[in-house]
Amino acid sequence: MTISEVLDPSDICQEEVSRRLVAAAYALIAERYVLDRHQIGAAVLDINGGVHLGLHLDAMVGRAAVCAEAVALGTARMTTTAPLVAVAAVRFPKPTEDGSARIVPPCGLCRELLLDHAPDMQAVLTIGAAARLVPLTRLLPDKYVGTKWPSVSR
Incomplete structure (x- = not known):
């Protein structure tokens, strides 16, 4: 399968917002897929409609890798102070895999990080044959609350 044959998964999105984020x-x-370097792209939406992109950065030492959602969050914070409301991530298939690109949920670390910065954020998830926005708190109902920052009300 060539890169041009990989299908955009935004056609399974139920809402316009999720379709826009997944397409981005x-x-x-x-455009940026590189085997064993960049396999996931993410988009974060701010309340004003701005879309901020992030690319997964793999590393020789796995722990040093940075998720696309974290990069998108950093990109958003470099350009706006507006509240962030939604996130979507898309995994591109390796050449040895059958199938098309697919929507993936944020990993556990990204769930914590995103909720630290956007306690009301929603994530695009595939549920059955469709994708839709789901509150990120549903994926992480008992988020860690430390003493570093003042509590954020939900």
């Missing part, structure tokens, strides 16, 4: 994340990873 897909376009980024379809």
Whole structure:
């Protein structure tokens, strides 16, 4: 399968917001995919409609890798102070895999990080044959609350 044959998964999104975010994340990873370097693209939406992109940065030492959602969060914070409301991530298939690009949920670390910075954020998830926005707190109902920052009300 060539890069041009990989399908955009935004057609399974139920809401316009999720379709827009997934299409943006897909376009980024379809353009920047590099085997064993960049496999996931992410898009974060701010309350004003701005879309901020991030690319997965793999590393020789796995622990040093940075998730696309974290990069998108950093990109958003470099350009706006507006509240962040939604996130989507798309994984591009390796050449040895059958299938097309697919929507992936944020990993556990990204769930914690995103909720630290956007306690009301939603994530695009595939549920059955469709994708839709789901509150990130549903994926991480008992988020860690430390003493570093004042409590954020939900």
